Amino acid sequence: MxxxxxxxxxxxxxxxxxxxxxxxxxxxxxxxxxxxxxxxxxxxxECASMTGWFGSMRRRAAGLFTRGVAMGTADVIPGVSGGTMALITGIYDELVGTVAGIDRHLVSALLRGRFGEVLERANIGFLLPLLAGIFSAIVTLAKGITWLLEYHPVPVWGALTGLIAASLLVVARQVGKWGPPTGLATGVGAAVGYTVTLLVPVQTGVEWYKFIGAGLVASVAMILPGISGSFLLVVMGKYQQILGAVNDRDLVIIGLFGVGFATGILGFARVLRWLLARAHGATMAFLVGLMAGSMRKVWPFRQSVEGTEGGFDCVLPDVWDGEAVLAFGLMALAAVVVLVIERVAGRVSSNQD
Incomplete structure (x- = not known):
């Protein structure tokens, strides 16, 4: 062989x-x-058989596809970030590095027909199954998630609260040494995350450039844990329009949104890669704060504030009925699942190393 x-x-x-x-x-x-x-x-x-190598690649591709499904599902839900899922499952640094590596050198290699170099620069073994999972989740789960949020919002938000709360522990472990600089970064991140949750949705038109702008904003939010791209689309008045375009297969709107999204994520990923390389602890601490500040948006029990448009306070349930119990049960279950995923992902990474 x-x-x-x-x-x-x-x-x-x-x-x-x-x-x-x-x-x-x-x-x-x-x-x-x-x-x-x-x-x-x-x-x-020392060498390994070709079948063993390909078997390992297949297992990695399956794991990346599953992570992509989790990221795509999160990106559909207003208040949850796909970047959070990338952090939980241990692929955040590789995701940022891979996206940031898509540059003019890759385009030049593609135009010259150097496909081997293209595959290496694009980290296609990582990116392809991940993107396949993301798009599969967006296309297949969009309607179901919309239905759940409309008819059973409290249990869904309960599960998301547990997910993000446990994620804070996962990400905090990646900060390394805590001190005044990382504490300050966490505080700034929390302030930014909380401020974003106070934004009030507006109504916007259907001009083509507004869909490109929506893609730019959503791309930055998608790669930042704690800031939901879907929520910012709601704020911009574009969430229903984009979701409708996906469900109706409106390629014009999807294409315009995609142009803005690709432009934004390629540019911002370079900024994130630079920050992670030079100030990894402070950057991760900022992300911890960002996620903590944004938790207000996913808390399942809310009370409307009179005299405000869309304003609410986070409260405890007045009546402990079946829905409230289910919400807290799912909250605990989601937290346990996140911690188990992080533990398993850590073991897999150790075995691969």
Whole structure:
């Protein structure tokens, strides 16, 4: 069986050759030097079978697709962020790095027909199954989620509250060392998140450029945990229009929204990558605050404030009926599920390393 190397421990330019082997042990040879005629040294290295490698890739693709479904489901619900799901499942840094890596060099490689370089730069093994999961969830679950939010809002918001509350613990562990700088970043993030929940929806027209603008805003919110792209679409008066376009397969509106979304996410991902590389702890602390401040929007029990348009206070239920009990039960269940997912994701990452 032909094999593929999994360990290449030597620096510099390398030449790798494979050979079928009927004997146990290594079945490939690595030479490092400038070319095949200038070989400095040769050694056998540890290799794994091609079937094992592809099996691992299939399992990773299935896991990424599932994560994409979770992100797509969250993006449909006003008040929940797909970025939160990416953080919970341990793919946030890779997601930001992958999106930020889509640049002019990738486009140049594509135009020159260097498809191998394109696949490597785009991290297609990560991006393709993730996007497939996101779009599958948006297309197939949009109507069902809309129905649940309309007829059973309290249990749904209860589950989302538990999800985000547990997510705070997950993300807080990624901050590292806590101190005054990270505490300040958390406070700023909480203030921003809370302010966003106070925004009042407005009505806007159907001009083409407004759909592009909505895509720009939603893209930034999608990749930021704690800020819901769907909620900002509600504020901009575009949520029902975009959701209707998805359900009706209106390609014009979807295309305009997509142009704005792609432009925004490609640009903002570079900013996030820079922040995560230079101030990872403070950036994660800001995201913790952002998620905490936004929890007001998903609390299931609300009381309208008189004299305001859409204003409400978060309260405890007046009557502990079946719906209230179900909401708190789902809240606890969602929190447990998040913590279990984080634990499993950590074990998988450790095994892969």
């Amino acid at each position: 032909q094999t593929v190397c999994t360990t290449l421990p030597y620096p510099g330019p390398i030449t790798v050759s494979w050979r079928p082997s009927r004997r146990p042990g290594p079945a490939c040879r690595i030479s490092y030097g400038r070319n095949r005629n200038d070989v400095e040294s040769e050694t056998n290295v």
